[in-house]
Amino acid sequence: MRINGSTKLLGLIGCPLEHSLSPLIHNTFINDVRENLVYLPFEIIPENFKQGIEGLKALNVKGFNVTIPYKERIIELLDEVSEESSFIGAVNTVVNKKGRLIGYNTDCKGFSMALKENNIKLRGLNVLVIGAGGAAKAVVYQLIKENAKSIVLTNRTEKRAEDLVKSFNKITNSLIKCIKFDETELVKNILDIDVIINTTPVGMYPDSNQCIIQNNHFFKKDKVYCDIIYNPVTTKFLKQAQEVGAKTIGGLDMLIYQACYSFKLWSGILPDHKKVRKLAVKHLND
Ligand code: ATR
Numbered sequence: 001m002r003i004n005g006s007t008k009l010l011g012l013i014g015c016p017l018e019h020s021l022s023p024l025i026h027n028t029f030i031n032d033v034r035e036n037l038v039y040l041p042f043e044i045i046p047e048n049f050k051q052g053i054e055g056l057k058a059l060n061v062k063g064f065n066v067t068i069p070y071k072e073r074i075i076e077l078l079d080e081v082s083e084e085s086s087f088i089g090a091v092n093t094v095v096n097k098k099g100r101l102i103g104y105n106t107d108c109k110g111f112s113m114a115l116k117e118n119n120i121k122l123r124g125l126n127v128l129v130i131g132a133g134g135a136a137k138a139v140v141y142q143l144i145k146e147n148a149k150s151i152v153l154t155n156r157t158e159k160r161a162e163d164l165v166k167s168f169n170k171i172t173n174s175l176i177k178c179i180k181f182d183e184t185e186l187v188k189n190i191l192d193i194d195v196i197i198n199t200t201p202v203g204m205y206p207d208s209n210q211c212i213i214q215n216n217h218f219f220k221k222d223k224v225y226c227d228i229i230y231n232p233v234t235t236k237f238l239k240q241a242q243e244v245g246a247k248t249i250g251g252l253d254m255l256i257y258q259a260c261y262s263f264k265l266w267s268g269i270l271p272d273h274k275k276v277r278k279l280a281v282k283h284l285n286d
Contacts, residue, residue, distance in 0.1 A: 003038055009059065010266055011050065012040040013074075014067035017041040021230075021280055022065055025259045028279060029271035037267065044070075053077050053101075063095045066103075066119040066260075071134060076244075078103040088094040088137045093262040097200040098172065104265055107135070110258025111228075114249050115195075117257075117275040120224055122146040126192055129210055130152050130181075131199035132198040135228050139197055140164065144172050151176040151192065154186060156200075190218055197226040211236040221245040230255045231284050253279060 005101045010030075012022045018041075021022065026033035044052035049070065056064060066074050071090040075081060078094065081103040085091045091103035115122060127148050129136050132155035143151050153176060155161035161178045168176050179185055190196070202212040219225070225241035230251035238248040264270045 002035070002036075004113055006036055008037050011042045011056070012065045012067060013040070013042050013044050013056070014051050015043050015045055015069065017043045017067070020067065021255065021283065022067075022259065024279060024283060025256060025276050026263060028276045029259070029263050030098070033267065033271055033276065035267055035269070045104050050074065050077065057096070057101065061096055063093065063262075065262055066092050066094060068159040075103060075272060077101070084108055084141060086132070088141050090134045091136065092258065093265055094145045095265050104262075104263035104280040105138060106185075106265070107138040107254070108145070108265055110146045110254045110256075111139055111226075112142050113144060113260070114253035115224075115226070118224075118249050119245065120195065120247075120249075122148045122195070124149050124196040127152070127189070127195045127197065128186075128193045129199060130242065131155055132157070132164045133199065136199040137188055138163060138227075139177065139199055140146065140168055144175065145167065148175075152189065153178050154181045156181050183213060183218070186213050187217045190220060190223070193223060195224045196228065197220055197228070198235075198237050199228050201229065203227070204216075204229045206230040208232050209236060211240060213237070213240075216240070219244045219246060223247075223258040224249065226254075227251055228254060230280075233281055233284055251275065256280065 023039055023041055030037045074091050079100040085103045085105040088105050093104040093106050095102045125148050127143055153161045165176045165178050198212050200212050203210045219240050221244050224247045226249040227235045228251040231233050233250055233252050240283050241248045257278055260271055260273055
């Protein structure tokens with residue numbers, strides 16, 4: 001990467017950022033496609049949030065990603081948001097179009113592509129989503145868009161799942177329903193489900209020995225288990241599924257594909273994901 005007077009800036013805003021994989025991912029894309037860009041971490045503390053965004057605008061950055069804790073808060077500072085971002089209520093990618101900041105959400109497309117690359121088409125499938133936070137919203141949005149047959153939501157705090165279902169059912173004709181976050185109930189219902197997605201942080205490093213579901217009967221051979229956690233690359237949830245011979249999809253693929261789509265919004269180029277995946281796995285295992 002050669003930085004000169006014409007280099008355009010990309011970056012990531014959030015707090016904290018020291019463990020983020022995005023600078024590694026995007027600078028690898030930049031090198032591969034030979035664009036005159038550089039991607040930097042811009043850690044902004046909450047008190048400086050508004051000034052931070054104004055600063056990025058003043059510096060005429062080409063665009064930036066948004067991560068915890070600003071994916072929702074950024075919206076009020078943008079000039080425009082895409083349809084999916086406004087529905088999900090969260091933005092992870094901002095494009096600076098001639099001084100106008102436009103927000104997008106590529107988490108949903110990242111999820112979709114991770115499944116497609118594993119030959120899973122969501123159309124006509126029955127899906128169980130565990131969790132009801134921001135990540136669950138992006139997943140549910142995509143499930144609706146791709147015509148999943150049914151969506152069942154379960155969450156520790158039942159009210160939160162019910163609220164999410166209510167907001168989505170306005171556009172889906174009661175395609176989504178809630179079930180109790182109770183292992184016996186979940187095991188009973190699992191037989192009718194094709195794809196299960198964990199959107200909670202349970203099992204994330206350093207608590208890698210935890211799993212959102214303890215009951216072994218929840219894991220069945222003929223189903224697909226997905227986890228949005230990417231560190232560890234194979235969570236306990238996915239390991240348990242693999243042990244019974246089920247297909248699994250990890251969060252690293254979703255992370256890399258959302259990055260591919262963000263990069264495309266900024267540069268017009270959809271970069272290759274294979275090299276970056278190898279580097280990311282190495283980085284996480286080091
Ligand atoms: P994100 O935006 O990354 O989805 P979030 O909005 O904080 O993060 O949502 C985290 C989700 O994980 C929530 O559904 C949360 O359940 P609650 O609504 O009950 O808080 C779920 N979650 C987090 N820790 C959990 C745990 N130990 N057991 C079960 N669910 C958990």
